[in-house]
Amino acid sequence: MKLQLNIVTPEKPVASEEVEEVTVPGINGEFGVLPQHTTFLTRLGEGPLTYRTGGKETTLRVSGGFCEVCEDRVTVLADQAVSG
Numbered sequence: 001m002k003l004q005l006n007i008v009t010p011e012k013p014v015a016s017e018e019v020e021e022v023t024v025p026g027i028n029g030e031f032g033v034l035p036q037h038t039t040f041l042t043r044l045g046e047g048p049l050t051y052r053t054g055g056k057e058t059t060l061r062v063s064g065g066f067c068e069v070c071e072d073r074v075t076v077l078a079d080q081a082v083s084g
Contacts, residue, residue, distance in 0.1 A: 001035035005051055007060065007076040014060065014081045019051040022074050024067050033069050041068050044078055059084065 005022055007014040022033045025047030046063035064079030 001072075002053075003033065003035050003037075004073045005076075006074070007049070007062075007078060007081055009065075009078050009081050014078075015051075015058075017051070017053060019053040019074075021052045023048075023050045024074070024076065025049060025062065026067065033074055036071055037069050039070050041066060043067075044076070049076065049078075049081070 002018040002020055003022060005019045006016050024031055024033065025045040027043040027045045044062055044065045044067055047061070048059050049062045050057060050059045060081050061084055062076065062078040062081045065077045068075045
């Protein structure tokens with residue numbers, strides 16, 4: 001199973017991919033998401049957002065905004081998201 005990951009900033013869509021795992025900097029600390037995760041909504045903190053697909057890991061630096069986690073989908077509405 002995979003998750004649909006969508007990362008969007010006010011300026012543009014940043015990523016839309018099927019991924020195996022996502023690690024997100026929440027306002028209360030980092031959290032990981034795998035398929036079939038419990039649904040929740042949280043504010044984003046500042047730090048690295050990492051996602052893995054096909055053995056490849058990608059990291060973005062995000063800050064501000066919100067993250068919605070659903071059973072098969074993660075949507076990140078970030079104030080800023082840059083590579084690295």
